[in-house]
Amino acid sequence: MADWLASPALLLIAGSLLVPLLRPVPRRIYMLALPVASLALLVWLPDGESGRVEIFDLDLVTLRVDKLSFVFALVFLIAAMLAVIYSWHVRDNLQHVAALIYAGGGIGATLAGDLVTLLLYWELTAISSAFLIWARRTERAFRVGLRYLLIQVSSGVLLLAGIAVHYLTTGNLSFDAMTLAEPGAALILVAFGIKCAFPLLHNWLQDSYPEATVTGTVVLSIYTTKLAVYTLARGFPGTEQLVWIGVAMTLFPVIYAVIENDLRRVLSYSLNNQLGFMVVGIGIGTELAVNGAVAHAFAHIIYKALLFMAMGAVLFRVGTIKASELGGLYRTMPWTTGFCIVGSASISAFPLLSGFVTKSMILSAALEDGRWVVYVLLLVASAAVVDHSGIKVPFFAFFSHDSGKRPKEAPANMLAAMGLAAALCLAIGLYPQPLYDLLPNAVTYSAFTGSHLLTQLQLLLFAVAGFVFLYRRGWYPVEIRAINLDSDWSYRWLLPRMWGRGTQLATRARLHAVPLREQVQGGLAVALRPLRQRGWLGAAWSTGAMVWWVALLLGLYLVLALR
């Protein structure tokens, strides 16, 4: 059976290789047709496991379609279509091919039914995505890409080690829910945690995403981290540790987001914060909570791509994305401004937009599970989202003080992609039932209750009032040209300097060792003098002396033998 060939992932990956052969106009149509065809194939695939392959006595299940994998593969393909439209104007084929292979890798990993297939696609996403950073073709992007790849591959190595331990002890390769006590599970969780940007394992994200190309960042924001959310939802639902890891993730990136100047980096911190909500949902592990995590991932992919698209359009037209250099762009980029505000309101979870109907499931699940400390902390994080993604990004780019810059409106294809994404945000927010029907667990949930609408509006508008209050008083942190140290300081500053200091010390030790070495060598020369050719032992001896020595040895032997 060769049914493993009928894979939506392989279709994208193999299909991408033809992209460079086509002329610009057919290339655009072809690149959009690829994810559409892949989506048709995904819908056509039967439920359950298929695509079995046997390699080296390992029985691999390359295709597993169930509700959980279907909904992630679906949103990955929708996002791929949006990203293709957004990058239609790009002439650089490297980016097109890398983006399609990366998307294919993400979908392949989502559909993987066993751990080895998962590992192969996991590594493919790491390698292909690095090219989206390198495609910027600057010295800086090259170094960032290397750092990014190093950390992504480390995640793959940990995953490989975890799978090896797991397989050798249990003899089972299928990728299903596991507990931390199982052999190898902890290694696998850390591997997922790196890609999911757990606290202190997170900084590759904020380091690399803002340094990719205009379109590359949009593509990057879709797959790697949400693939990790999928693997956590599949492998570790209900793992208590994830609740607190998730809470930390929602809180501490928002503080950095407030003082960050690069607006695409602000969005990267905010992405990290949104992942936190999903990780909390997976950690709580009730049916509603897991549904909430999955639904939030779905909505998040679209509004976060929309926000990165809007900031990408600004970078494309203005040439910088630093808040300190921007402001007042709404005059000449009104459509981009409008779409960005839709994305901002969605991520802030304003009622009638997508974030509201999905994030509230996670918060409700926390309440129903009696975790009110978690609930209160998530409220704090939700109020903070209003600041960095809801207000800061659109306000400092498009309004605020006038920078005097009058860029052209974004190209038509960018506007089309942003418009479609904004329409999806509205559609999900107004009519969430089709999304709820796709979720893995059958739970009836309604976000639109009177209490919920009232409390959410109070939370959000009082946070907005907080901004208005601080800004008018002049207490809001000003945007300045500076960077902020984060955990990447440990490997970008501390480790290189420790290495430099270590080699310096070693060199100094060598210099101090020179006189000592000369003394030792002198002593050895004296001690070895008898052994030289003309030395005492090396010289020619008379036969008599030799006979004496032989007699002495034999005598000694006799004495020892008699004992």
Place this chain on the structure above:
Amino acid sequence: MTDNSRRWSAGDRLSYLVYAVCGLLQVVELVYHRHAYFALERTFGFYAVMGFGAYLTVVFTAKGLRRLVRRSEDYYDRPAGAPPEWEPADG
């Protein structure tokens, strides 16, 4: 300059609108009995205090953090021991 002053008054109007909507929401809370899960949440104005308080806490924490972690933009790029291109001003 007329353009500038008109924009400021628009900002004023927007600010007062936000404050007014906040006030209105609190009036609604007075008359509408909302569903609550735990005692603290039941108190009047819980979500208003959470929204405003959490927002201010996060921003002031961030201002404090900035004192610790702010560096010049070429921090990672300049060779060891070289002086920074410029020192960020206080703000």
